[in-house]
Amino acid sequence: xxxxxxxxxxxxxxxxxxxxxxxxxxxxxxxxxxxxxxxxxxxxxxxxxxxxxxxxxxxxxxxxxxxxxxxxxxxxxxxxxxxxxxxxxxxxxxxxxxxxxxxxxxxxxxxxxxxxxxxxxxxxxxxxxxxxxxxxxxxxxxxxxxxxxxxxxxxxxxxxxxxxxxxxxxxx
Numbered sequence: 001x002x003x004x005x006x007x008x009x010x011x012x013x014x015x016x017x018x019x020x021x022x023x024x025x026x027x028x029x030x031x032x033x034x035x036x037x038x039x040x041x042x043x044x045x046x047x048x049x050x051x052x053x054x055x056x057x058x059x060x061x062x063x064x065x066x067x068x069x070x071x072x073x074x075x076x077x078x079x080x081x082x083x084x085x086x087x088x089x090x091x092x093x094x095x096x097x098x099x100x101x102x103x104x105x106x107x108x109x110x111x112x113x114x115x116x117x118x119x120x121x122x123x124x125x126x127x128x129x130x131x132x133x134x135x136x137x138x139x140x141x142x143x144x145x146x147x148x149x150x151x152x153x154x155x156x157x158x159x160x161x162x163x164x165x166x167x168x169x170x171x172x
Contacts (some may be wrong), residue, residue, distance in 0.1 A: 008053060009041035009165065011129045011153050016040075018061035023052040057129060083164060085122075085156045091169035094149045099152060099170075103140040121157040124168070126150055 012099070013103040022044075031047030044053060084104040092099045103120050122142045124133040125152070135142055152168040 004028045005043050006046060007041060007043050008055075008056050010057055010127055011127055012040035013057065013059050013127070013129055016057050017055040019058070021054050029062075035134075042122050059129075079133055083156065085154060085164060085166050087154075087166075087168060090167075091171045092144075092147070094147065094170050094172055095145065097145050099143070099145045099147065101144055101168075103142075103156060123155040123157065125153045125155065127152075130138060 020034050022032045031043040036042040054101045088100045121136040148172045154166045154168050158163040
């Protein structure tokens with residue numbers, strides 16, 4: 001909601017530098033602000049126009065960039081359009097049958113009432129920022145039973161390029 005704050009993060013990598021910025025996607029950016037730039041997580045003051053939040057991470061290895069499109073919806077506008085990712089459990093047991101990630105779609109949101117062919121992409125990153133899993137499909141449930149013990153960032157990429165992230169722990 002415009003005027004509010006949201007928190008965004010990327011994997012915290014020891015010795016890495018983080019460069020966060022806001023880019024225009026056809027509108028202005030002056031009413032958006034980033035607090036905590038230089039760290040792996042920031043708070044963003046939400047403005048009135050859609051923008052792209054970009055984080056460039058440098059650590060001597062190949063750099064990676066995360067992009068998130070941000071929209072200043074009023075809560076009454078997007079209340080029914082929030083997409084969620086849900087884990088079968090968290091923490092999960094390593095190499096356990098039935099470990100899944102589910103995308104919870106808001107069926108009241110207009111885009112889901114009119115478009116039946118939406119694909120979903122889940123990417124999973126380890127604590128070093130390395131992509132260890134990626135899958136795109138029309139189904140909303142992703143089997144991740146193969147994951148080894150560790151800490152992960154799960155990223156859901158929506159068709160417009162916006163991204164949702166959630167932390168996942170896999171134990172022995």
